[in-house]
Amino acid sequence: MNSRPKVIIIGAGFAGLYAAQELAKSDVDVLLIDRNNFHTFTPLLYQVATCALDPSSIAYPVRTIFRTQESISFLLGDVTTIDYEQKSVTVETQSGEQQHHYDYLLLATGSITNYFGQEAIEKHAFGLKDLDDAIKLRHHILKLFELAAWSTDTAERDALTTLVVVGGGPTGLETAGALYELYNHVLKQEYNTVEPKMRARVILLEAMDNLLAVYPERLQRAAKKQLESLGVEVMLNAKVSDVTPNQVVLADGRIIHSHTLVWSAGVQASPIVKMLDVETVRGGRLPVLPTMQVAEREGIYAAGDLTYLEDSDGKPYPQLIPVAKQQGILAAKNMLRQQRGETLGEFSYSDRGIMATIGRSRAVAWLFYRVQLTGFLAWLAWLFLHLVVLMGFRNRLSVFISWVWNYLTYDRSVRLILNNEEQGGERNDEADQQAA
Amino acid sequence: MNSRPKVIIIGAGFAGLYAAQELAKSDVDVLLIDRNNFHTFTPLLYQVATCALDPSSIAYPVRTIFRTQESISFLLGDVTTIDYEQKSVTVETQSGEQQHHYDYLLLATGSITNYFGQEAIEKHAFGLKDLDDAIKLRHHILKLFELAAWSTDTAERDALTTLVVVGGGPTGLETAGALYELYNHVLKQEYNTVEPKMRARVILLEAMDNLLAVYPERLQRAAKKQLESLGVEVMLNAKVSDVTPNQVVLADGRIIHSHTLVWSAGVQASPIVKMLDVETVRGGRLPVLPTMQVAEREGIYAAGDLTYLEDSDGKPYPQLIPVAKQQGILAAKNMLRQQRGETLGEFSYSDRGIMATIGRSRAVAWLFYRVQLTGFLAWLAWLFLHLVVLMGFRNRLSVFISWVWNYLTYDRSVRLILNNEEQGGERNDEADQQAA
Structure with missing residues (x-):
């Protein structure tokens, strides 16, 4: 079973979650890492802030989502280092540091508030x-x-x-x-x-x-x-x-x-992108290839708010949930294609408005x-x-x-x-x- | 309207809440003070601790409970002093100390965990x-x-x-x-x-x-x-x-x-009882008369877990919610009777098991x-x-x-x-x- 590839996904937001669900169908081991033990349905955060909904109404435990998928494990912690040469990730957990090797890595930690330096x-x-x-x-x-x-x-x-x-x-x-x-x-x-x-x-x-x-x-x-x-x-x-x-x-x-x-x-890309030593663009976003791969970083993919990718008209895809979902799924599919030596697919956004x-x-x-x-x-x-x-x-x-x-x-x-x-x-x- | 008496209730637990509801029917002003802005349905706390219920499922905002009762005001804060001679209460709030005068005071802050000095x-x-x-x-x-x-x-x-x-x-x-x-x-x-x-x-x-x-x-x-x-x-x-x-x-x-x-x-009475300078009994409980009055403390009543009262067999009433409710209601009724110069009622527990x-x-x-x-x-x-x-x-x-x-x-x-x-x-x- 040496050929069973190991995928690490950082971030249990929409991109990470949909990627994990896609990978769960195949013969790979997935380690999903997040600093929270739950996925947040972010579009309704304002309803929690304004007393209309309970936190648990818009948050769902990651382990519950994948309770029947044995190939997916979850680790609660903060990623502190990505060693893209050795293909490993260091995670700060409650009980200290853990190091995990990957064959494929998906960066999907989304965005944070942008105060534009003020x-x-x-x-x-x-x-x-x-x-x-x-x-x-x-x-x-x-x-x-x-x-x-x-x-x-x-x-x-x-x-x-x-x-x-x-x-x-x-x-x-x-x-x-x-x-x-x-x-x-x-x-x-x-x-x-x-x-x-x-x-x-x-x-x-x-x-x-x-x-x-x-x-x-x-x-x-x-x-x-x-x-x-x-x-x-x-x-x-x-x-x-x-x-x-x-x-x-x-x-x-x-x-x-x-x-x-x-x-x-405004938002800016999650600071995790700095760990790849790649030049970022507007709002700290990480440029990706249309395959969702990060250029010159073997085995590393990215999806969602932290990425920068232009459509055929040269316009950047917006930082929206449907984009994140579709990019997460494409990244997962492309990892499997890469593993099988097949041609990778390119991102095209199915946009419903x-x-x-x-x-x-x-x-x-x-x-x-x-x-x-x-x-x-x-x-x-x-x-x-x-x-x-x-x-x-x-x-x-x-x-x-x-x-x-x-x-x-x-x-x-x-x-x-x-x-x-x-x-x-x-x-x-x-x-x-x-x-x- | 000088004769409209002012009642202060400390604690929005069962005793305090039922007392306030009773007083809302009459011609008195009530100030309800609690350190939380909600009433807690304590019997289900263990369900929150074991992930079965949301906090908001067992807690209800005090202001909502009394939204239609204009005679009841609510103050969020900690009582730091009870001046039983001058009949006033000092409350530490977010914005500093407030002092409030009372004609009648109800102590209903319940009990806290008893570690028996360990x-x-x-x-x-x-x-x-x-x-x-x-x-x-x-x-x-x-x-x-x-x-x-x-x-x-x-x-x-x-x-x-x-x-x-x-x-x-x-x-x-x-x-x-x-x-x-x-x-x-x-x-x-x-x-x-x-x-x-x-x-x-x-x-x-x-x-x-x-x-x-x-x-x-x-x-x-x-x-x-x-x-x-x-x-x-x-x-x-x-x-x-x-x-x-x-x-x-x-x-x-x-x-x-x-x-x-x-x-x-085990539980012990809320430490607030010490502010009355009355000798307490088992578990720090405050002895009360069968009328729910505190002896030698004019205008002060107490109800619920923090009180000590024996039934006709000499057995103390248990620290249970039905006791607290019934004592709270009796205390409220007796304040009104005292105000009207009538004979006060004595506590008798209607116990359903x-x-x-x-x-x-x-x-x-x-x-x-x-x-x-x-x-x-x-x-x-x-x-x-x-x-x-x-x-x-x-x-x-x-x-x-x-x-x-x-x-x-x-x-x-x-x-x-x-x-x-x-x-x-x-x-x-x-x-x-x-x-x-």
């Missing part, structure tokens, strides 16, 4: 890239509203209840919309301990002169209109120049008094880049798509029930501030002191 | 008294099994997968049973990365010579038999004399190699101290009772769905290790180092 923003902003981010943001907002409920200083109270979201992409829109709904349907009623009544603001900042840059103009306008009809204030051409614990400063000098800045204005949701019954969708949907119909399309792709039947069922329940009642039951001291993080402590 | 146990054991405890234990067990999955040293692996529960009361039985089911139906299948196959042990230690001390002998025997038929090892007359990060030492010299000791061998669950389809119940049920019928009674009393319809629905789903599939989906560094706690780190 340290003040990085220090004070909340990202929304993983489950810890989402839980931190949830705790932060709930703690601010507990403060606001007892604050008799109107200016202070307004600052505590002003939530700023930066970035006019789908994540920014979804987050801003969900935050306003959380306030409007839940917090407004429950956090009015003192007079005068609380008024919260949710402000969406976009540096360019339109939202949803890659969408047709009609959908851009519809998205803005829907956000505003919901209650979100949209500020275009609004570039953040500085952030402190209690204010957001714009490039034109305007100041927004707020303790909460959610940053969804793009969509963004804005809140209850509000969304925009551009199906197959032909059909433009707005409002309730677009929202239904979004709902259906997300339910279909959610991993695991149990999760799908529970997410669906939570959604229907929320839709009917505006209930947001997942409003727990857990483990005050330990889950706070730097930003919380500072904001709290400022509010004091 | 520092080694306190340092290394896991309690199971609040949601943070439950989440810590969940993370700890999952991390140990991740280690065990890769351990090639059989002795080390056995220690990692040996879970010890101390205490033969209902909580100990439930926890031991649920831990074994977690292993037997989930972890066993998913954590077998290396040969030989993993064998976990769950050991229940009880210092006395029988389980469930206050139950009839027939139910005691049935409980032990059901636990053993499940797979739990029951050790009677087994007193813990020392604990280290990797072993449990019994009084007779026996040593159990284990990294996990769950301590459910006791029950303990042991696992899927296994339980014992002693209904009205007449009907003795064991096995599936007792389990159905337990299930029904808990569903009926769970707070809030949404939670009830979601808990019910999770249960039915778990029952049919043995699924345990809530197996997330979140926020590795921040939620670890001392015990985790030590265990991990030992295992290294």
Whole structure:
């Protein structure tokens, strides 16, 4: 059995998971490494942050996903070194370092928040890239509203209840919309301990002169209109120049008094790509061949957000889940082809369109880049798509029930501030002191 | 409106919550103070610890419970001083200290784990008294099994997968049973990365010579038999004399190699009772009059686990939820009677019996101290009772769905290790180092 190849996949996101599922069908041993013991359904992170879903509704244990596939093992840990000459990977685990040899390696650790080198923003902003981010943001907002409920200083109270979201992409829109709904349907009623009544603001900042840059103009306008009809204030051409614990400063000098800045204005490739000593391109992305191979790095493939690959028109493929999935599957197939000495396939993206949701019954969708949907119909399309792709039947069922329940009642039951001291993080402590 | 009395309730457990609900019907202002922003349905904490339920399924935001009751306000914070002469309470909040005056005060902060002064146990054991405890234990067990999955040293692996529960009361039985089911139906299948196959042990230690001390002998025997038929090892007359990060030492010299000791061998009154400068009795409990008043402390009532009160036979009322509820309601009614100058009522416990669950389809119940049920019928009674009393319809629905789903599939989906560094706690780190 010396010929049974060993594949290591780093990252249990969409690219890594689909690659592993593809490889499970064949005669290879797969070691899947991740720093979490679960896969995260990232498109719904904002729903965890806004108290609509439990963390476990959008996260699924990796070992459960592969419980019947004996050829796939899982290791919980951080990769610290990739020795691409010796073909081995070093992993920092709870019990120390482990070294694992590979015949084929797939890099699929995705992307992280990009603060574009602005340290003040990085220090004070909340990202929304993983489950810890989402839980931190949830705790932060709930703690601010507990403060606001007892604050008799109107200016202070307004600052505590002003939530700023930066970035006019789908994540920014979804987050801003969900935050306003959380306030409007839940917090407004429950956090009015003192007079005068609380008024919260949710402000969406976009540096360019339109939202949803890659969408047709009609959908851009519809998205803005829907956000505003919901209650979100949209500020275009609004570039953040500085952030402190209690204010957001714009490039034109305007100041927004707020303790909460959610940053969804950009991503950069996971820093793991640096371990390959390859020159990276825009946003730290790793250039790959159309076969998903990394040039001059024998046996190494990459897929998903951390890769850079252009289509036949010279346009880079976007950092989206469908791209990651399809690249992961192609990488897996190509490893098997390479092993058998066959010709490798090249990536071509099967693209069904793009969509963004804005809140209850509000969304925009551009199906197959032909059909433009707005409002309730677009929202239904979004709902259906997300339910279909959610991993695991149990999760799908529970997410669906939570959604229907929320839709009917505006209930947001997942409003727990857990483990005050330990889950706070730097930003919380500072904001709290400022509010004091 | 000078005559509208102000009631402060400390603690949003069962006693405090039921008192507040009672007071909401009358012409009084209530301030409810708790260190968490949610009420916890404590009987199901062990299900959170064993990955069967989400934290939010057994916790409900206090503000939601009272969203329609304008006379009830909520304050998130820790009470640091009770000035019973001046009738005021000092609360440490996120934004500093707040002082609140009361006409009537209800102490209802319940109980905490009792380690009986054994520092080694306190340092290394896991309690199971609040949601943070439950989440810590969940993370700890999952991390140990991740280690065990890769351990090639059989002795080390056995220690990692040996879970010890101390205490033969209902909580100990439930926890031991649920831990074994977690292993037997989930972890066993998913954590077998290396040969030989993993064998976990769950050991229940009880210092006395029988389980469930206050139950009839027939139910005691049935409980032990059901636990053993499940797979739990029951050790009677087994007193813990020392604990280290990797072993449990019994009084007779026996040593159990284990990294996990769950301590459910006793509770003591919440330390808040010391603030009243009243002499406490067994387990630090605060003696109360049958009216739930604290003698010589004008306007102060107490209810629930932290109180000490004897029935007409001179037997102390047990520290159980139904007692807490009924005492909370009586305390609230007596405050109103005192305000109106009426005669106060005295506590008499309406007792419907006791029950303990042991696992899927296994339980014992002693209904009205007449009907003795064991096995599936007792389990159905337990299930029904808990569903009926769970707070809030949404939670009830979601808990019910999770249960039915778990029952049919043995699924345990809530197996997330979140926020590795921040939620670890001392015990985790030590265990991990030992295992290294």
